[in-house]
Amino acid sequence: MYKILGKALAVGILSTLASLAISFAFVPLMGGQVAGAGLVMTIVCPIAISIPVSILHFYQADRLRAANAALASAKDQLAEAYARLKHQAQRDALTGVLNRATFLAELEARSRNGHSGGLLFLDLDHFKSVNDRFGHAAGDEALRLVGALLGKLAEKDDLIGRLGGEEFAVFLDAASPDHMLGHSQTIREAVEAIDLRAPSGMRIALGISIGVFHCAPRFDPAEALAASDRNLYRAKSMGRNTVVA
Template sequence: MNRIFLKSTAVAFSSLLASLVLALTLVPAFGGAVDGNAWLMLTICPLAIAWPASAFMFWQSEKLRAAHRDLARTHAELAAAHRRLEEKASRDTMTGMLNRETFFAALDRSRRKTDRGALLIIDADHFKKINDSFGHLTGDTALLEIAAAITRAVRAGDVLGRIGGEEFGAFLVAASDQEAVHVAERVRREVELIRFQPSADRIVPLTVSIGGTICACEANVSELMRIADKRLYEAKSRGRNLAIFDQGISAAA
């Protein structure tokens, strides 16, 4: 408000000065004289008109700037809220990994950017027994530990998702054959090392079976999933706690 008052006062006095200069220049040029009443009009009119008009204009301008600031702040808050909602909608609520739909969309995008990589399907072994024996809350805890182990085992930049109840997907971006086998074995081993203790007197082993495939240039997402799922089924049928690729098996020691 003080700024508006000072700016309006400056405009009013500038108007007064301009009025006096014009009057003292033009009136004598036309043969007239500035008398007492003229001096009064030349002084009062600029002040009476310019100050209120400029004050109103500056006040409106300040309101407009404040409205623009509020609008920009609201827009930024809405954009941030939208990003949070998008992020929440794309994540599995329990593990924080990508959900099934978002994982496959990310896999499809990654496949378009590179013709190298590998897909792993990771499934927890005998998980129904944990739920049946200790309850679903304990099963959820076990699932979180498995998810954390998978996250530790993959590389930075790899894409992870929970694609089923106890099934996870991992796309190893631009991984070579050897890198993919190594990461799959690291995932299997990291889960195997978990000491899951659902009760004070009992430790339950946790293991996963893994089916993997190297991403061929011409293969689409559906084909990759079909091949990896076939390898997963093979790992299950061979006794579980295995990681099986087209070219071989990574097994527990």
């Protein structure tokens, strides 16, 4: 408030000086004199008018600036909240990777945009026995660790999703067939090396079967998933914890 009063007083002084300058410049030209009541009015009128009006003006201007700042802050907070909600809506709550719907939508977008790459269909081996023997908490931790591992091994433009249960999918953007197979083996070995422990301290051995399919530009996502799923089934039938392309 003191800042507003200071500004208003400055305006009042400037207005008074301007009034005096105008009066002394033009009144003598019209044959009059700036004296007595005329001089008093020349000083009093600008002060009486400018200071109250300036106080009101500066007060309203400060309120408007504060309102604009609050609006900008609220807009930023809303944008951040929307971004968080969008991120949460696209992610699997347990593993942090894309959920099924988002992964499939992103895979469709890559196809429309002419991308090629490797599509990996992954399934944790004997996952039901992990839940049955060690509890669902151990099963959830296994899924979380696998999701984190897939994210750590991924390149910037790769897609990682949880399709449901213990099934994951990875799209290696622009990957060659050799890179696709090498990356799949890296995943398999890394999952096998996960140090997951039961509450008793016993190590829970994990394995993963991977079906792989190389996608040419403008690939059909449904056909690519079906092909990688067939290769996953072959990996399961060949004894699990293996990669089939």
